[in-house]
Amino acid sequence: MTVSKAAEKSSDKPADTAKGRKDAAELQGQGAGEALQLGELSEQLGYVLKRAQLKVFENFLRCMASLQLTPAQFSVLLLVEKNPGRNQTEIASTLGILRPNFVAMLDNLESRDLCARIRSTNDRRSHILVLTDKGKAVLARAKKLVATKHEARLNELLGQANREALIAMLAKVANEF
Amino acid sequence: MTVSKAAEKSSDKPADTAKGRKDAAELQGQGAGEALQLGELSEQLGYVLKRAQLKVFENFLRCMASLQLTPAQFSVLLLVEKNPGRNQTEIASTLGILRPNFVAMLDNLESRDLCARIRSTNDRRSHILVLTDKGKAVLARAKKLVATKHEARLNELLGQANREALIAMLAKVANEF
Protein backbone atom coordinates (compact mmCIF):
# COMPACT_ATOMS: atom_id res chain seq x y z
CA MET A 1 0.00 0.00 0.00
CA THR A 2 2.95 2.35 0.42
CA VAL A 3 4.05 4.62 -2.37
CA SER A 4 7.33 2.77 -2.72
CA LYS A 5 5.48 -0.51 -3.11
CA ALA A 6 3.77 0.89 -6.16
CA ALA A 7 7.14 1.55 -7.76
CA GLU A 8 7.58 -0.59 -10.82
CA LYS A 9 10.88 -2.35 -11.33
CA SER A 10 11.88 -0.62 -14.55
CA SER A 11 13.88 -3.57 -15.92
CA ASP A 12 15.56 -6.75 -14.78
CA LYS A 13 18.97 -5.67 -15.99
CA PRO A 14 19.40 -2.01 -15.03
CA ALA A 15 22.15 0.12 -16.51
CA ASP A 16 22.82 -2.56 -19.10
CA THR A 17 24.31 -0.28 -21.69
CA ALA A 18 27.81 -0.84 -23.06
CA LYS A 19 29.10 1.90 -20.77
CA GLY A 20 27.03 0.56 -17.89
CA ARG A 21 28.54 -2.89 -18.12
CA LYS A 22 32.05 -1.56 -18.33
CA ASP A 23 31.58 0.71 -15.29
CA ALA A 24 30.01 -2.10 -13.34
CA ALA A 25 32.96 -4.35 -14.09
CA GLU A 26 35.33 -1.73 -12.71
CA LEU A 27 33.40 -1.58 -9.48
CA GLN A 28 33.36 -5.30 -8.67
CA GLY A 29 35.01 -5.86 -5.32
CA GLN A 30 35.50 -2.16 -4.72
CA GLY A 31 37.04 -1.58 -1.29
CA ALA A 32 35.70 -4.82 0.12
CA GLY A 33 35.88 -4.99 3.89
CA GLU A 34 37.00 -1.40 4.27
CA ALA A 35 35.03 1.21 6.14
CA LEU A 36 32.83 3.48 4.07
CA GLN A 37 33.63 7.15 3.61
CA LEU A 38 30.94 9.41 5.03
CA GLY A 39 32.17 12.33 2.97
CA GLU A 40 29.97 15.42 2.95
CA LEU A 41 27.40 13.54 4.99
CA SER A 42 29.29 14.21 8.21
CA GLU A 43 28.79 17.93 7.71
CA GLN A 44 25.13 17.82 6.82
CA LEU A 45 23.21 19.54 9.58
CA GLY A 46 20.12 17.34 9.30
CA TYR A 47 22.10 14.13 9.30
CA VAL A 48 24.19 14.89 12.35
CA LEU A 49 21.21 16.44 14.10
CA LYS A 50 19.09 13.34 13.63
CA ARG A 51 21.79 10.95 14.75
CA ALA A 52 22.57 13.06 17.81
CA GLN A 53 18.88 13.15 18.71
CA LEU A 54 18.57 9.37 18.47
CA LYS A 55 21.61 8.88 20.70
CA VAL A 56 20.35 11.36 23.26
CA PHE A 57 16.88 9.82 23.41
CA GLU A 58 18.42 6.37 23.73
CA ASN A 59 20.53 7.54 26.65
CA PHE A 60 17.55 9.27 28.20
CA LEU A 61 15.51 6.07 28.09
CA ARG A 62 18.33 4.14 29.75
CA CYS A 63 18.63 6.74 32.52
CA MET A 64 14.86 6.65 33.05
CA ALA A 65 14.48 2.88 32.91
CA SER A 66 13.66 2.68 36.61
CA LEU A 67 10.88 5.27 36.26
CA GLN A 68 9.63 4.13 32.85
CA LEU A 69 9.39 7.65 31.47
CA THR A 70 9.86 8.53 27.82
CA PRO A 71 11.19 11.94 26.77
CA ALA A 72 7.68 12.96 25.69
CA GLN A 73 6.14 11.87 29.00
CA PHE A 74 8.85 13.69 30.93
CA SER A 75 8.14 16.86 28.98
CA VAL A 76 4.43 16.61 29.76
CA LEU A 77 5.07 16.22 33.47
CA LEU A 78 7.51 19.13 33.46
CA LEU A 79 5.06 21.39 31.64
CA VAL A 80 2.08 20.46 33.81
CA GLU A 81 4.12 21.05 36.95
CA LYS A 82 5.16 24.46 35.71
CA ASN A 83 1.66 25.33 34.47
CA PRO A 84 -0.91 23.64 36.68
CA GLY A 85 -4.53 24.29 35.86
CA ARG A 86 -4.14 24.39 32.10
CA ASN A 87 -6.25 22.17 29.86
CA GLN A 88 -5.25 19.44 27.44
CA THR A 89 -5.30 21.64 24.36
CA GLU A 90 -2.93 24.17 25.89
CA ILE A 91 -0.43 21.63 27.18
CA ALA A 92 -0.51 19.55 24.01
CA SER A 93 -0.15 22.45 21.60
CA THR A 94 2.83 24.03 23.35
CA LEU A 95 4.55 20.65 23.14
CA GLY A 96 3.69 20.29 19.47
CA ILE A 97 1.45 17.32 20.19
CA LEU A 98 -1.85 17.11 18.34
CA ARG A 99 -4.89 16.84 20.58
CA PRO A 100 -6.01 13.44 19.31
CA ASN A 101 -2.57 11.97 19.99
CA PHE A 102 -2.43 13.54 23.42
CA VAL A 103 -5.42 11.56 24.66
CA ALA A 104 -3.62 8.22 24.78
CA MET A 105 -0.59 9.83 26.41
CA LEU A 106 -2.75 11.22 29.19
CA ASP A 107 -4.63 7.94 29.55
CA ASN A 108 -1.28 6.34 30.22
CA LEU A 109 -0.04 8.95 32.72
CA GLU A 110 -3.41 9.03 34.48
CA SER A 111 -3.61 5.24 34.72
CA ARG A 112 -0.23 5.32 36.47
CA ASP A 113 -1.57 8.00 38.82
CA LEU A 114 1.04 10.53 37.73
CA CYS A 115 -1.37 13.22 36.63
CA ALA A 116 -5.12 13.81 36.76
CA ARG A 117 -7.79 15.33 34.55
CA ILE A 118 -10.20 17.55 36.44
CA ARG A 119 -13.39 18.88 34.87
CA SER A 120 -13.19 22.64 34.76
CA THR A 121 -16.03 24.52 36.44
CA ASN A 122 -15.48 27.56 34.25
CA ASP A 123 -15.69 25.67 30.98
CA ARG A 124 -17.17 22.23 31.41
CA ARG A 125 -15.83 21.11 28.04
CA SER A 126 -12.23 21.21 29.15
CA HIS A 127 -10.11 19.11 31.47
CA ILE A 128 -7.69 20.83 33.76
CA LEU A 129 -4.41 18.98 34.22
CA VAL A 130 -2.60 18.59 37.52
CA LEU A 131 0.18 16.40 38.81
CA THR A 132 -0.81 13.98 41.53
CA ASP A 133 1.33 13.70 44.63
CA LYS A 134 2.85 10.58 43.16
CA GLY A 135 3.40 12.46 39.92
CA LYS A 136 5.26 15.21 41.72
CA ALA A 137 7.41 12.67 43.54
CA VAL A 138 8.20 10.73 40.38
CA LEU A 139 9.02 13.92 38.51
CA ALA A 140 11.37 14.99 41.30
CA ARG A 141 13.20 11.69 41.05
CA ALA A 142 13.23 11.95 37.28
CA LYS A 143 14.84 15.37 37.43
CA LYS A 144 17.60 14.03 39.65
CA LEU A 145 18.25 11.15 37.29
CA VAL A 146 18.38 13.51 34.33
CA ALA A 147 20.77 15.84 36.12
CA THR A 148 23.13 13.22 37.51
CA LYS A 149 23.14 10.69 34.68
CA HIS A 150 21.99 12.43 31.52
CA GLU A 151 23.20 16.02 31.63
CA ALA A 152 26.31 15.05 33.55
CA ARG A 153 27.23 12.82 30.63
CA LEU A 154 26.93 15.73 28.25
CA ASN A 155 29.01 17.91 30.55
CA GLU A 156 31.93 15.53 30.67
CA LEU A 157 31.73 15.19 26.90
CA LEU A 158 31.57 18.87 25.96
CA GLY A 159 32.26 20.81 29.12
CA GLN A 160 29.84 23.12 30.89
CA ALA A 161 30.35 26.12 28.62
CA ASN A 162 30.04 24.19 25.38
CA ARG A 163 27.00 22.35 26.68
CA GLU A 164 25.21 25.63 27.33
CA ALA A 165 26.29 27.02 23.98
CA LEU A 166 25.00 23.91 22.23
CA ILE A 167 21.60 24.13 23.88
CA ALA A 168 21.36 27.85 23.17
CA MET A 169 22.12 27.32 19.49
CA LEU A 170 19.67 24.45 19.23
CA ALA A 171 16.98 26.58 20.84
CA LYS A 172 17.70 29.34 18.35
CA VAL A 173 17.43 26.89 15.45
CA ALA A 174 14.23 25.40 16.86
CA ASN A 175 12.64 28.82 17.26
CA GLU A 176 13.93 30.86 14.35
CA PHE A 177 14.88 28.49 11.57
CA MET B 1 -4.55 -2.29 20.61
CA THR B 2 -1.97 0.08 22.02
CA VAL B 3 -0.70 -0.18 25.53
CA SER B 4 -2.31 3.09 26.48
CA LYS B 5 -5.65 1.88 25.20
CA ALA B 6 -5.50 -0.92 27.73
CA ALA B 7 -5.16 1.63 30.51
CA GLU B 8 -8.16 1.52 32.74
CA LYS B 9 -9.73 4.81 33.76
CA SER B 10 -9.17 4.48 37.47
CA SER B 11 -12.22 6.50 38.48
CA ASP B 12 -14.68 9.01 37.08
CA LYS B 13 -13.76 11.66 39.59
CA PRO B 14 -9.98 11.62 39.95
CA ALA B 15 -8.25 13.35 42.85
CA ASP B 16 -11.59 13.74 44.57
CA THR B 17 -10.22 13.92 48.07
CA ALA B 18 -10.94 16.86 50.32
CA LYS B 19 -7.51 18.26 49.54
CA GLY B 20 -7.95 17.42 45.87
CA ARG B 21 -11.15 19.41 45.59
CA LYS B 22 -9.72 22.39 47.35
CA ASP B 23 -6.60 22.43 45.15
CA ALA B 24 -8.69 22.05 42.05
CA ALA B 25 -10.83 25.01 43.06
CA GLU B 26 -7.74 27.17 43.40
CA LEU B 27 -6.67 26.29 39.89
CA GLN B 28 -9.89 27.18 38.08
CA GLY B 29 -9.17 29.81 35.48
CA GLN B 30 -5.46 29.78 36.16
CA GLY B 31 -3.66 32.16 33.79
CA ALA B 32 -6.32 31.87 31.13
CA GLY B 33 -5.22 33.18 27.78
CA GLU B 34 -1.63 33.74 28.85
CA ALA B 35 1.31 31.97 27.27
CA LEU B 36 2.56 28.90 29.07
CA GLN B 37 5.91 28.85 30.82
CA LEU B 38 8.33 26.37 29.32
CA GLY B 39 10.46 26.40 32.45
CA GLU B 40 13.19 23.80 32.64
CA LEU B 41 11.95 22.32 29.38
CA SER B 42 13.80 24.95 27.35
CA GLU B 43 17.09 23.68 28.74
CA GLN B 44 16.42 19.99 28.26
CA LEU B 45 18.85 18.71 25.65
CA GLY B 46 16.49 16.11 24.23
CA TYR B 47 13.59 18.53 23.95
CA VAL B 48 15.47 21.26 22.13
CA LEU B 49 17.30 18.70 19.99
CA LYS B 50 14.09 17.12 18.81
CA ARG B 51 12.42 20.41 18.01
CA ALA B 52 15.47 21.69 16.16
CA GLN B 53 15.63 18.48 14.16
CA LEU B 54 11.99 18.77 13.14
CA LYS B 55 12.47 22.36 12.02
CA VAL B 56 15.59 21.51 10.04
CA PHE B 57 13.95 18.56 8.29
CA GLU B 58 10.93 20.70 7.51
CA ASN B 59 13.14 23.35 5.95
CA PHE B 60 15.11 20.70 4.07
CA LEU B 61 11.93 19.32 2.53
CA ARG B 62 10.86 22.79 1.42
CA CYS B 63 14.25 23.44 -0.18
CA MET B 64 14.09 20.08 -1.94
CA ALA B 65 10.49 20.34 -3.06
CA SER B 66 11.49 20.69 -6.72
CA LEU B 67 13.63 17.54 -6.55
CA GLN B 68 11.32 15.54 -4.28
CA LEU B 69 14.15 14.29 -2.08
CA THR B 70 13.78 13.50 1.60
CA PRO B 71 16.71 13.85 4.00
CA ALA B 72 17.06 10.06 4.08
CA GLN B 73 17.05 9.78 0.30
CA PHE B 74 19.59 12.58 0.01
CA SER B 75 21.86 10.78 2.47
CA VAL B 76 21.63 7.57 0.44
CA LEU B 77 22.56 9.34 -2.78
CA LEU B 78 25.47 11.12 -1.09
CA LEU B 79 26.79 7.89 0.39
CA VAL B 80 26.46 5.90 -2.83
CA GLU B 81 28.20 8.63 -4.78
CA LYS B 82 31.07 8.66 -2.31
CA ASN B 83 31.21 4.85 -2.12
CA PRO B 84 30.22 3.37 -5.46
CA GLY B 85 30.30 -0.39 -5.75
CA ARG B 86 29.13 -1.15 -2.21
CA ASN B 87 26.16 -3.38 -1.59
CA GLN B 88 22.84 -2.69 0.09
CA THR B 89 23.86 -4.04 3.49
CA GLU B 90 26.93 -1.79 3.66
CA ILE B 91 25.15 1.38 2.59
CA ALA B 92 22.13 0.75 4.79
CA SER B 93 24.07 -0.14 7.92
CA THR B 94 26.33 2.91 7.83
CA LEU B 95 23.22 5.04 7.59
CA GLY B 96 21.58 3.24 10.48
CA ILE B 97 18.88 1.84 8.21
CA LEU B 98 17.84 -1.76 8.71
CA ARG B 99 18.14 -3.90 5.60
CA PRO B 100 14.45 -4.73 5.35
CA ASN B 101 13.53 -1.07 5.46
CA PHE B 102 16.15 -0.20 2.90
CA VAL B 103 14.49 -2.28 0.19
CA ALA B 104 11.52 0.03 -0.31
CA MET B 105 13.79 3.07 -0.27
CA LEU B 106 15.88 1.61 -3.07
CA ASP B 107 12.79 0.53 -5.00
CA ASN B 108 11.76 4.15 -4.95
CA LEU B 109 15.13 5.59 -5.99
CA GLU B 110 15.58 2.93 -8.67
CA SER B 111 12.08 3.48 -10.08
CA ARG B 112 12.99 7.16 -10.48
CA ASP B 113 16.21 6.12 -12.23
CA LEU B 114 18.39 7.81 -9.63
CA CYS B 115 20.37 4.76 -8.66
CA ALA B 116 20.71 1.17 -9.86
CA ARG B 117 21.21 -2.26 -8.34
CA ILE B 118 23.75 -4.37 -10.19
CA ARG B 119 24.24 -8.05 -9.46
CA SER B 120 27.76 -8.56 -8.19
CA THR B 121 29.87 -11.07 -10.09
CA ASN B 122 32.03 -11.74 -7.04
CA ASP B 123 29.12 -12.56 -4.75
CA ARG B 124 25.93 -13.20 -6.64
CA ARG B 125 23.85 -12.74 -3.51
CA SER B 126 24.58 -9.04 -3.27
CA HIS B 127 23.55 -6.01 -5.25
CA ILE B 128 26.11 -3.37 -5.98
CA LEU B 129 24.77 0.17 -5.83
CA VAL B 130 25.63 2.92 -8.29
CA LEU B 131 24.21 6.29 -9.15
CA THR B 132 22.79 6.59 -12.64
CA ASP B 133 23.72 9.58 -14.76
CA LYS B 134 20.39 11.11 -13.85
CA GLY B 135 21.09 10.33 -10.21
CA LYS B 136 24.42 12.16 -10.39
CA ALA B 137 22.78 15.13 -12.04
CA VAL B 138 19.96 15.28 -9.52
CA LEU B 139 22.38 14.94 -6.62
CA ALA B 140 24.47 17.79 -8.01
CA ARG B 141 21.41 20.02 -8.15
CA ALA B 142 20.40 18.87 -4.69
CA LYS B 143 23.79 19.83 -3.28
CA LYS B 144 23.46 23.30 -4.73
CA LEU B 145 19.98 23.74 -3.26
CA VAL B 146 21.20 22.57 0.14
CA ALA B 147 24.15 24.92 0.03
CA THR B 148 22.32 28.01 -1.19
CA LYS B 149 19.01 27.62 0.59
CA HIS B 150 19.49 25.31 3.52
CA GLU B 151 22.97 25.85 4.91
CA ALA B 152 22.93 29.50 3.96
CA ARG B 153 19.90 29.89 6.21
CA LEU B 154 21.82 28.42 9.10
CA ASN B 155 24.77 30.67 8.40
CA GLU B 156 22.76 33.85 8.56
CA LEU B 157 21.14 32.61 11.75
CA LEU B 158 24.28 31.56 13.65
CA GLY B 159 27.20 32.81 11.61
CA GLN B 160 29.81 30.68 9.92
CA ALA B 161 31.90 29.95 13.01
CA ASN B 162 28.98 29.03 15.21
CA ARG B 163 27.49 26.87 12.50
CA GLU B 164 30.68 24.83 12.29
CA ALA B 165 30.92 24.63 16.05
CA LEU B 166 27.33 23.41 16.26
CA ILE B 167 27.85 20.67 13.70
CA ALA B 168 31.10 19.61 15.36
CA MET B 169 29.39 19.32 18.75
CA LEU B 170 26.46 17.43 17.31
CA ALA B 171 28.83 15.02 15.59
CA LYS B 172 30.62 14.47 18.88
CA VAL B 173 27.33 13.78 20.65
CA ALA B 174 26.21 11.46 17.87
CA ASN B 175 29.44 9.49 17.98
CA GLU B 176 30.47 9.48 21.63
CA PHE B 177 27.37 9.93 23.73
Place this chain on the structure above:
DNA sequence: GATATTTGATATGGTCCATAACAATTATCA
Protein backbone atom coordinates in the same frame (compact mmCIF):
# COMPACT_ATOMS: atom_id res chain seq x y z
C1' DG C 1 -32.50 31.42 20.15
C1' DA C 2 -30.20 29.70 15.72
C1' DT C 3 -25.55 29.09 14.23
C1' DA C 4 -20.70 28.65 14.73
C1' DT C 5 -16.76 27.43 17.54
C1' DT C 6 -14.19 24.89 20.97
C1' DT C 7 -12.89 20.71 23.75
C1' DG C 8 -11.94 16.08 24.44
C1' DA C 9 -12.41 11.88 22.15
C1' DT C 10 -12.65 8.08 18.48
C1' DA C 11 -11.55 6.15 14.18
C1' DT C 12 -8.46 5.72 10.71
C1' DG C 13 -4.51 5.90 7.62
C1' DG C 14 0.41 6.97 6.71
C1' DT C 15 5.25 6.67 7.75
C1' DC C 16 9.04 5.01 10.11
C1' DC C 17 11.25 1.44 12.81
C1' DA C 18 12.04 -3.42 14.41
C1' DT C 19 11.78 -8.58 14.23
C1' DA C 20 11.02 -13.10 12.17
C1' DA C 21 11.32 -15.86 8.39
C1' DC C 22 12.54 -17.35 3.57
C1' DA C 23 15.18 -18.57 -0.95
C1' DA C 24 19.39 -18.12 -3.14
C1' DT C 25 24.10 -18.01 -2.62
C1' DT C 26 28.42 -18.45 -0.33
C1' DA C 27 31.50 -19.83 3.56
C1' DT C 28 33.01 -23.31 6.78
C1' DC C 29 34.81 -27.50 7.97
C1' DA C 30 34.41 -32.52 9.13
Place this chain on the structure above:
DNA sequence: TGATAATTGTTATGGACCATATCAAATATC
Protein backbone atom coordinates in the same frame (compact mmCIF):
# COMPACT_ATOMS: atom_id res chain seq x y z
C1' DT D 1 33.78 -33.68 -1.39
C1' DG D 2 29.42 -32.80 0.92
C1' DA D 3 26.70 -31.43 5.03
C1' DT D 4 26.02 -27.41 7.79
C1' DA D 5 26.27 -22.62 8.93
C1' DA D 6 26.26 -17.83 7.61
C1' DT D 7 25.10 -13.95 4.52
C1' DT D 8 22.21 -11.14 1.13
C1' DG D 9 18.16 -9.32 -0.45
C1' DT D 10 13.41 -9.76 0.34
C1' DT D 11 8.62 -10.29 2.27
C1' DA D 12 5.47 -10.14 5.92
C1' DT D 13 4.12 -8.19 9.98
C1' DG D 14 3.51 -5.45 14.13
C1' DG D 15 4.48 -1.35 16.99
C1' DA D 16 5.24 3.63 17.71
C1' DC D 17 4.40 8.07 16.19
C1' DC D 18 2.03 11.51 13.43
C1' DA D 19 -1.91 13.60 10.81
C1' DT D 20 -6.80 14.23 9.34
C1' DA D 21 -11.77 13.79 9.56
C1' DT D 22 -15.50 13.46 12.48
C1' DC D 23 -18.41 13.44 16.63
C1' DA D 24 -21.05 14.87 21.03
C1' DA D 25 -21.08 18.04 24.57
C1' DA D 26 -20.46 22.56 25.92
C1' DT D 27 -19.76 27.27 24.97
C1' DA D 28 -19.48 31.56 22.14
C1' DT D 29 -21.46 34.62 18.75
C1' DC D 30 -24.82 37.22 16.64
